[in-house]
Amino acid sequence: MEERKIKKMDDNEMEECDMGSDEDYYNDPDPDVTHTDNDKDPESFEYKILEVVEVEMLLNTSVETMCKTIDVSPSLAKLLLHNYSWNTQKIEAEYRQNPEQLLINGKIKPSKIAKGVSRKNECIVCAQEVDTLLGVECRHRFCETCWCQHFEVQILNGVSTAIGCMGTDCTVLMPEDFVLSILRCRNQSKLSQQYQELTFRSYVSNHPELLYCPGPNCTAVIQAKAKEAKRVDCKKCKTTFCFKCGIDYHAPADCDTIKKWLIKCADDSETANYISAHTKDCPKCQVCIEKDGGCNHMKCKKCGHDFCWMCLGDWSAHGSEYYECSKYKENPNIANESEHAQAREALKKYLFYFERWANHDNSLRKEKDKMKEIAKQIEEKVTTKDGTWIDWQYLNKAGELLRRCRYTLQYTYPYAYYMLKGARKELFEYQQAQLESAVEALSYDIERAVLDSRGDIENKMDVVEKRRLTLVREFLVT
Amino acid sequence: MAGGLPRRIIKETQRLMAEPVPGIKAVPDEGNARYFHVIVEGPAESPFEGGTFKLELFLPEEYPMSAPKVRFMTKIYHPNIDKLGRICLDILKDKWSPALQIRTVLLSIQALLSAPNPDDPLENDVAEQWKVNEAQAIATAKQWTKMYATRG
Numbered sequence: 001m002e003e004r005k006i007k008k009m010d011d012n013e014m015e016e017c018d019m020g021s022d023e024d025y026y027n028d029p030d031p032d033v034t035h036t037d038n039d040k041d042p043e044s045f046e047y048k049i050l051e052v053v054e055v056e057m058l059l060n061t062s063v064e065t066m067c068k069t070i071d072v073s074p075s076l077a078k079l080l081l082h083n084y085s086w087n088t089q090k091i092e093a094e095y096r097q098n099p100e101q102l103l104i105n106g107k108i109k110p111s112k113i114a115k116g117v118s119r120k121n122e123c124i125v126c127a128q129e130v131d132t133l134l135g136v137e138c139r140h141r142f143c144e145t146c147w148c149q150h151f152e153v154q155i156l157n158g159v160s161t162a163i164g165c166m167g168t169d170c171t172v173l174m175p176e177d178f179v180l181s182i183l184r185c186r187n188q189s190k191l192s193q194q195y196q197e198l199t200f201r202s203y204v205s206n207h208p209e210l211l212y213c214p215g216p217n218c219t220a221v222i223q224a225k226a227k228e229a230k231r232v233d234c235k236k237c238k239t240t241f242c243f244k245c246g247i248d249y250h251a252p253a254d255c256d257t258i259k260k261w262l263i264k265c266a267d268d269s270e271t272a273n274y275i276s277a278h279t280k281d282c283p284k285c286q287v288c289i290e291k292d293g294g295c296n297h298m299k300c301k302k303c304g305h306d307f308c309w310m311c312l313g314d315w316s317a318h319g320s321e322y323y324e325c326s327k328y329k330e331n332p333n334i335a336n337e338s339e340h341a342q343a344r345e346a347l348k349k350y351l352f353y354f355e356r357w358a359n360h361d362n363s364l365r366k367e368k369d370k371m372k373e374i375a376k377q378i379e380e381k382v383t384t385k386d387g388t389w390i391d392w393q394y395l396n397k398a399g400e401l402l403r404r405c406r407y408t409l410q411y412t413y414p415y416a417y418y419m420l421k422g423a424r425k426e427l428f429e430y431q432q433a434q435l436e437s438a439v440e441a442l443s444y445d446i447e448r449a450v451l452d453s454r455g456d457i458e459n460k461m462d463v464v465e466k467r468r469l470t471l472v473r474e475f476l477v478t
Numbered sequence: 479m480a481g482g483l484p485r486r487i488i489k490e491t492q493r494l495m496a497e498p499v500p501g502i503k504a505v506p507d508e509g510n511a512r513y514f515h516v517i518v519e520g521p522a523e524s525p526f527e528g529g530t531f532k533l534e535l536f537l538p539e540e541y542p543m544s545a546p547k548v549r550f551m552t553k554i555y556h557p558n559i560d561k562l563g564r565i566c567l568d569i570l571k572d573k574w575s576p577a578l579q580i581r582t583v584l585l586s587i588q589a590l591l592s593a594p595n596p597d598d599p600l601e602n603d604v605a606e607q608w609k610v611n612e613a614q615a616i617a618t619a620k621q622w623t624k625m626y627a628t629r630g
């Protein structure tokens with residue numbers, strides 16, 4: 001694989017100076033340069049981050065359309081839309097075919113009309129005589145107190161759009177205006193507030209174009225044309241997640257693979273616990289070494305030996321085309337072995353992938369700390385006139401890129417774990433090894449960076465991002 | 479108890495005493511009118527025939543907006559009843575409606591004894607046994623009925 005060396009930039013090129021002289025540089029026609037490749041980026045994806053008010057407007061537009069086309073109240077239109085996952089076209093089509101059936105499927109009308117349920121004015125739920133009994137389309141009638149208590153129990157259990165009628169076997173759901181009017185009559189303003197928040201959440205979660213940001217306490221709602229497994233970066237809370245399944249973004253693995261993997265990890269957490277060591281012994285001089293950075297290329301402070309934190313092998317074997325640390329070597333004869341040996345092999349295989357998955361996760365956290373440390377050092381250096389702030393910006397960019405690449409690398413492990421043997425897996429493992437070796441090389445350099453390292457580091461940045469994109473382009477199913 | 483007993487509970491209790499469900503006895507506790515001591519006779523032609531099963535039934539504060547809590551006290555071998563006596567019955571969970579009554583719940587439990595439903599199980603081992611070898615499961619259920627549900 002050929003890597004193009006980018007031209008070494010003079011430091012003053014980045015400063016505010018005559019941009020004209022840089023034209024040749026920026027017009028570099030090399031098609032490999034990543035920033036000109038955006039349209040081919042398999043992860044790029046169009047989405048909007050909406051505020052609550054904007055979401056309300058979006059939902060209301062659908063409600064208004066519905067009210068006009070099929071002549072129902074806004075409250076019933078909402079119920080209908082919710083039960084049809086906001087698919088206005090489907091509702092209109094069914095309305096043209098059979099309006100009665102549409103209202104039954106939409107849980108507005110009952111599938112069978114209740115027989116004369118209430119004799120006189122007795123509410124059968126509380127067994128009291130009352131002046132008025134209330135209800136909706138299904139003709140089940142109950143007193144205001146009972147309805148209110150029913151709503152209270154449901155709302156406190158987190159139920160909102162799914163609150164049903166109190167009648168036995170009744171399929172009808174309670175429209176918003178009925179619930180709100182009862183709560184208003186009983187002065188339940190707090191409950192009413194809670195109900196409205198719950199229904200709003202429920203509408204959003206049933207909407208094919210909307211997804212709540214899963215970030216802690218974040219209220220942002222993401223809107224995109226379809227629920228695709230693409231990366232969303234929430235600008236409000238900085239969470240990165242998958243638009244399809246809503247959990248942490250996981251390319252190149254798909255939603256099902258990552259779900260399966262996370263369940264497996266949770267189930268086997270006991271088994272996996274013993275491997276999470278923070279210290280290991282130097283394989284040459286046996287001195288105890290603590291891992292303080294994210295980089296897995298370790299250098300023993302005592303004897304200077306270069307080794308790999310993951311496999312404890314010599315690092316020199318990791319820096320070349322023969323990088324094999326990421327590849328699990330299965331026993332080729334395993335099919336003929338005893339059941340016992342097969343179980344042991346299965347566990348060994350899982351632990352191999354789990355250990356690497358967990359280790360990259362750990363490295364991501366350590367590198368985040370490292371970048372904070374580096375930012376502090378940069379500030380100190382700038383104040384002591386060791387370069388300008390702009391001179392050092394490259395290092396922040398390098399840290400950001402490293403994070404993105406290691407993140408993808410972490411998710412290559414569950415992907416590889418579930419891959420079947422064959423040519424595809426071999427290609428995947430080759431590209432994974434290439435990416436891992438480039439990630440560790442960049443991480444090693446960043447931890448030791450000086451002003452002069454800029455050229456080298458920018459070179460490595462170019463290499464690592466190219467390798468990441470090559471892998472994602474090849475293996476991410478879109 | 480604050481606020482006294484709701485009229486609905488009083489009426490249900492009165493009716494349960496005046497016209498009891500055949501094969502079922504439900505008596506409110508002397509100290510707590512929301513707690514019922516229940517005895518269900520094993521239905522005829524079921525593996526539970528000849529047994530008398532003790533249950534407890536409790537009406538929570540939100541009753542009838544929430545379902546009663548019911549539990550078997552007598553050990554029973556049944557695919558929809560677990561070791562702790564908890565019952566897997568839709569009307570005690572998501573299919574509960576405030577218009578249902580203690581009477582309907584007890585009738586449903588009696589019906590569940592007549593027709594065990596291993597496809598909607600609670601106790602996995604028992605349900606499995608019921609599906610794999612029904613004859614054996616029925617024999618075990620009869621044996622348990624004799625052992626635990628017949629007064630010696």
Ligand SMILES: [Zn+2]
Nearest residue numbers: 123126143146
């Ligand atoms: Zn009532």
Ligand SMILES: [Zn+2]
Nearest residue numbers: 138140165170
């Ligand atoms: Zn109804």
Ligand SMILES: [Zn+2]
Nearest residue numbers: 213218234237
């Ligand atoms: Zn967010």
Ligand SMILES: [Zn+2]
Nearest residue numbers: 229242245255
């Ligand atoms: Zn996903």
Ligand SMILES: [Zn+2]
Nearest residue numbers: 282285300303
């Ligand atoms: Zn050493």
Ligand SMILES: [Zn+2]
Nearest residue numbers: 308310311325
């Ligand atoms: Zn290694």
